[in-house]
Amino acid sequence: MQKFALFYGEALRRYAFPAGHPFRVERVERFWELVNKDGVANSEKVQVCEPVMAYESDVLSFHIPEYVDFVKKASQIGGGYLDRGDTPAFKGVYEASLYVVGTTLKALGMVMSNNASNAFNPIGGLHHAWRDRASGFCVFNDAAIAIMLAKTKYKLDRILYVDIDAHHGDGVFYEFYNDPEAFIVDIHEDGKLLFPGTGFEDEIGSGNAAGRKMNIVMAAGSGAEEFKKGFAKIIQFAEKAEPELILLQCGADGLAGDPITHLQYSPECHRFAAENLYSLSERFCKGKIVAMGGGGYNLDNVARAWLEIVRGLTH
Template sequence: MSGRAAIVHDRSLEEYGFGEDHPFNPLRIRLTLELCDALGLLDGYDFLAPEPVSEEELTSVHTLTYVRMVQQASRGAGDPERLLDYGLGTPDNPLFAGMHEACSRVVGGTVLACRLVAAGEAEHAMCISGGLHHALRSKASGFCIYNDAAVAIALLKRERPGIRVAYVDTDAHHGDGVQWMFYEDPEVLTVSMHESGRYLFPGTGGVDEKGRGAGAGYSVNVPLEPFTGDDSWIECFEAVVPEVLRAFGPDLIVSQNGCDGHALDPLTHLCATTRLYEHIPRRMHELAHELCGGRWVALGGGGYDHWRVVPRAWSALWAAVSHRPLPERLPEGWLLEHAQHSPVELPRLMRDDPADYPPVPRIKEIEAANRRAAEAALKTVLHLIRR
């Protein structure tokens, strides 16, 4: 920790992964941190190592039965057919030895980051191993075993009664797990901008998902059309996120910064560039200072072009968290070390050249559809938040 920012990480957090052939590979975290170091962005910062959360802390959002199932799977025990009922042992969430301990430590990283910021020990904090936003109360989903953001928010609410937490998710996939866990809670605002569930996992996140009961109006979704680029994404972000955050009045902001909306990502159909992944952290930083004394926790999330996209996008995230300017070029040493292993040619600049990403056909229709989705989201929730 240095000054106003903290970075939470330990090599043990990189044990959470499903093998070299699985998209969710901790290699992307290692490449990111080595790039941050080579860029000089880690100078003056020490990693803060988290402890794994306890079973009791996990059950703040997950059922005890589910936690016990994960523990069994982690030991190579349990009935495979029954484990499948809990999303364990699927192609998305294959079993691996020690999975309970590995994911519990990731959750611990996000919890530590949130506690540091809530206590005023750091103004901002980042844990890029976090962002496992698909895990449900009793089921693993979408590469996520436990839901670190949801556990951290639930524990903040327990430890600091009355705290208001805004969760802003700009992963290409809908932040469904966090949304459902706080769907009836007016003290937690969830905002998700993602590729429409009509085309992409998990198939949810329409504008009509706006919360229930006392939480009506506190879930905000902006589903984006496939092939959405920077301009439309930023326009919708600026139309929705600042307004709903101001109406809600958070005490702390947690952002999930999946970068799988990049045009090079192999798992989605969006067309963002590094411009988006500089804009969003910069704006989250500004909004945190405007609304809640700078209290901002930044998490990782999706991102499956491990070599060209994730290290640059999350280095830009850490630059925003740590108040550092982002260098123009990737360091020659980092490039030389990793070019021999990369299956693709590595970029030499930290920012994409817009000429390499021309607008897709139908861009006007895509932008108009996204604009309608943003307007519908605001109409659906703003009057409810302002009750």
């Protein structure tokens, strides 16, 4: 029986910013405590897998060499910012970022080779990084790199990326805007109110990718009922995509009580998303889902939402 691959280890704890930053190491630690307490990490349906470092060549399948060199140098010096003030450099940030990417790619490899039913990298989903720059706590965009590898290494031409983080996943959405092989749907808080200020409903992709991108904008204060209504559009979009693989960025910052957003989701939303995508993946792609954590800055919310993702994808 194939098992769900749940990634955790010391190397994933390294991708965390210095004291006072919302993207802190306690996020993944709190999640890990809860999955252990719940028992799901020890269930016979779950295999716990070690993080893996990516090759630089994998990172270069998406990011430009000048940017990769910039991160490498900043990582040796270990100070200042990688962007205009959200994403600090620290000593070892380059290697920590390679572990995030490598782990998502390992998850992808296990799912594609049928060594896992599906998989979750809690520190993945760094969806704000662009080809040439860091942004919004994201250094290397593991989700975008996974799309690149799904295309080149696994020869897929119908890849579905679903993003339920409260923020618009601009680094994925716009970098694949003209790419007909990447079906991207992103439900997020209105960009007029929230970073990165993008992601509007008239953006549907261009050229032969027209109709293969979708933004679903949620007003501040939207809760579980609104999320489920929005998610019905995601299912319709996903059915038309007939995906060979599903990537899910399941940021937990849309839950009520998050310190940096204004949505009012509940952990039930994450369960709902995971279960619905699981059924869809069974219909179209033999259950192949790679989930990545994304944002979430209230520790209890992160742990509870991601536990529901694990439950929803393991059954």
